[in-house]
Amino acid sequence: MIPAEPFGEGEGRWRELARQALARLLRSYGTAQFDLCEDAVQEALLQAYQQWPARFPDDPLGWLIATARRRYVDRARSDARRRDRETRATLLAPPVAPETAQRDDSLLVLQLCCHPDLPRSGQVALTLRAVAGLTTAQIANVYQIPERTIAQRITRAKRRLGELGRLLPPPEQADESVTAVLDVLYVMFAEAHHTTAGAPPRDADLAAEAIHLARLLRRSVPEATEATGLLALMLLTEARHPARVGPDGRLTSLDEQDRALWDKELIGEGIRLVEQATPGADPGPYLLQACIAALHAEAPDIATTDWVEILALYRLLEIVTGHRNPTITLNRIVAQAMVDGIDVALAGIDALEADHPGLPRLGAVRAHLLEQAGRPDDAATAYRRAIAATVNLAEQRHLRHRLRRLSDAHT
Template structure:
């Protein structure tokens, strides 16, 4: 045993995912629910014991403990198997404890089983692979937390009934659409954490990028995978400028672009330039094209806003106008092209259809402030502050409100 190093949330998440993958390899996908419970119990043991005696091999310790917990569960379930089968279950032939490079993708694809409904696929995977809480997933999808909990429970029951060992996909592109959705939500949560304290989850962002790289290696011909990875890289490149010296969030038009990571921008733009020509437009590739236009512009004023507006309109069309957040972003681009009055009219129409849309009042406040309507902007900022649960965003909105009030005094 060695002195305990600091154990961050990212390490816990990574260890839990790898331990779960090992148990699934050993016991099969039909035991998903039981394997996940065993890993969670082992994590509780680790939280209690590691501060006093930190293991030399944390993953090995966690895996062995989880297997013991799994065995305890199986022994107590006398109704499911007789003694001989139970004994065989508790002593399965397993592979050596070597981390497989594709374990994470295998678990991703298991959770995205085609017999599960799409909502269940994504919710279950975000819990099992990304380690997100039901509250975080509910915030991303703008639905009640109880709804997400029900989706996860139903999906786990369905996976348990499917039976069979951990499935190796028939081909690399199998189940790719829900896998892409999971990675996108992982990365979105990393850069806009539910609580906002901290404003960014660096470990989760790095893991989402790592998995996207693995996925692109397995399906290099997929323009949507290339688009998602490019979007992640171009967004990650702006991170150094996203928080100012005062600790407040900096919106895109206020960021010091000299702080952006040129290497990540170069890699992201190169991916877009390779994937976009002749490609069938998909939501992730379109968003990557938008991010590339922002990344290549020296400042907000010289950004190609008409092209960005056109891309947002294409994105709305491709997604069937099912995502009001895309429309909200399109309204911002429209303000840069057609003026604030036209954008505010669009915003009112959007609010009529989606009155509880997050960030709607924040966007309205920004447009009103830009139009010089400071009194209305202050009211909108107050409403936005009340509706925002993210601490970092709330602090930013309070700062903007103080600026509006001081300018109108």
């Protein structure tokens, strides 16, 4: 569990310190001791939370690592009492020389959590726990599955890493697990950008963590176009945040955002990355989404957006992902409404709902299309159904605002 802010540091700083300390212990004692290392870091974090407000250390990371090492040795010795002398020596002797140089091992821990011998569900759950610092309950909320199931996935993943008994992977092996790492980073950023509970609607620290890790990954595998694409997608999405969430915390949809508030620096960097990655590339899902985000970023308003190109990109994205992601299809239908008309889009919504009746945002998109079609009564009914179907508090608030505005305009 990542503690709160006892001395003015943001939660993102706690996550960074915890991740670095965990990486240093794993380097020292090996991944076979993942569970012991993580427990030791958590205990050190708790001690820091209690002591630092009174006396802040000159070297917070060094303090945390030293404390976590002591906690690890205490735990290992306790376990060793039930084992023979040979096992005790293996636990307490670092398999590699201790490192004194400051380095960012975040990507290496991320690679370890995305080890190819772990199932995808275990990779994601363990990464969100060990790298992103989310609690088991938060991860369960992301996937809307029982907390006990997530806890079991994390436990099995740790056990499997212990069975493998490997050290942290060297940086040059980053490309071996790049697909899994990309997928996990995407999940992290998606949760940060649109939190499951919606209170708050956005996790700024988690978004910064995801972008930081995406930058590290791209530096490790500069030739991987999907790594560049994901970083560009994150930057272009993050650039819209100042206009997406108002001062009152209410969400603002793309068609109503003040684009003057968009972060021009992030947009410029994101577009440059897209332009670097696309020539001659065999586009994957992240690069295609980045291209779509770039088209939105370059348009001065909704009316002048190149919807024909966006629709074409969404159709290609559906093909690349094997038509397995209904959210992509929903986004394609939104673009299709701008190109082929609302009636065509509403027919697409009907077909999509038949196959995926519980798809998030589907009801909200239907309500918006009905409102645009000049059918206020049907739109109001659709808004009420969408409000009842969503558990996201920020989304509920946004939909209620749209419903009130629609009602006021027709009374």
